[in-house]
Amino acid sequence: MELYTMRYVLAVAEHESFSLAAQACHVGQPALSQQVSRLEKELGVALFTRNSRGAVLTEAGREFVQMAQEIVQRADALQAKMSLFAGVRRGTLNLGIITSLQCIDFGGLLSAFCGSYPEVSVNITQDGTYRLFEKLLDRKLDAAFLNRPASGIPSGLEFVRLGEDVYSLAVPTIHPLAKRDQVSLEELRDEHFIFHQTGQVASELCLAACRKAGFEPNIVCRSASPTTGLYMVRGGLGVALLPSEEFEAHRLNGVLELKLKERIVKEVGIAWRKDTASPLVDTAVQFAREWAR
Numbered sequence: 125m126e127l128y129t130m131r132y133v134l135a136v137a138e139h140e141s142f143s144l145a146a147q148a149c150h151v152g153q154p155a156l157s158q159q160v161s162r163l164e165k166e167l168g169v170a171l172f173t174r175n176s177r178g179a180v181l182t183e184a185g186r187e188f189v190q191m192a193q194e195i196v197q198r199a200d201a202l203q204a205k206m207s208l209f210a211g212v213r214r215g216t217l218n219l220g221i222i223t224s225l226q227c228i229d230f231g232g233l234l235s236a237f238c239g240s241y242p243e244v245s246v247n248i249t250q251d252g253t254y255r256l257f258e259k260l261l262d263r264k265l266d267a268a269f270l271n272r273p274a275s276g277i278p279s280g281l282e283f284v285r286l287g288e289d290v291y292s293l294a295v296p297t298i299h300p301l302a303k304r305d306q307v308s309l310e311e312l313r314d315e316h317f318i319f320h321q322t323g324q325v326a327s328e329l330c331l332a333a334c335r336k337a338g339f340e341p342n343i344v345c346r347s348a349s350p351t352t353g354l355y356m357v358r359g360g361l362g363v364a365l366l367p368s369e370e371f372e373a374h375r376l377n378g379v380l381e382l383k384l385k386e387r388i389v390k391e392v393g394i395a396w397r398k399d400t401a402s403p404l405v406d407t408a409v410q411f412a413r414e415w416a417r
Contacts, residue, residue: 220265291368297378344362345362354376365388
């Protein structure tokens, strides 16, 4: 039973597809399928039920995946630790990120990290904060750059704050409030809102702020992308509560940024599992902390 075959099985389980798993593992589908079938023959059990729509784990497959995740993680941690004795840090770092990370200049952070540790391979997965929490706890990610929810961080994870997003109001230049520099949320009770997607931390924070101001926002559209929200504002669909950094990164004619009297702040940081025993993850966390400072 080879480690790379375990990784193939974990990839098929995650994507529920042999073709998508092959793409993720950068290997041909016939080779991946052959190795998984060979492992099933060696074990004497089927790990997947194949059908026209993809692959579903069997009961034995679910048990295999649970144990294989631990084995692969420990093998990666061992490799990283041995690399330290060799004077280099090598290995693969699986990172999760959310859409908006301008406040910590994630692009610059990643470029600097890869420049400092050229032997480290980095895989990036983009998703919402809650989905990234799940992937961390399921050992599909080593660390993730995400938001701190109002409800707090799951008990199995550590979190270090690296920066914050302060929210402003985006309005079209023809809006009656466009001549103002600052507005209060309570003045927006009759507005049409372009909101973040349900389940995003930003959506929860902005919704809570509106309710604290005494009204339920009239949400006419939702978008997971702040940039898309800006374009919708320019099109006249409504107003939007967006991170201040978004206005700097994407200046659009026809859209103005108005400061809010009430502060809506979203914390951005890095999270990782408490039981992680990986020098590579420790190095990444420490690098992110120094970068934020």
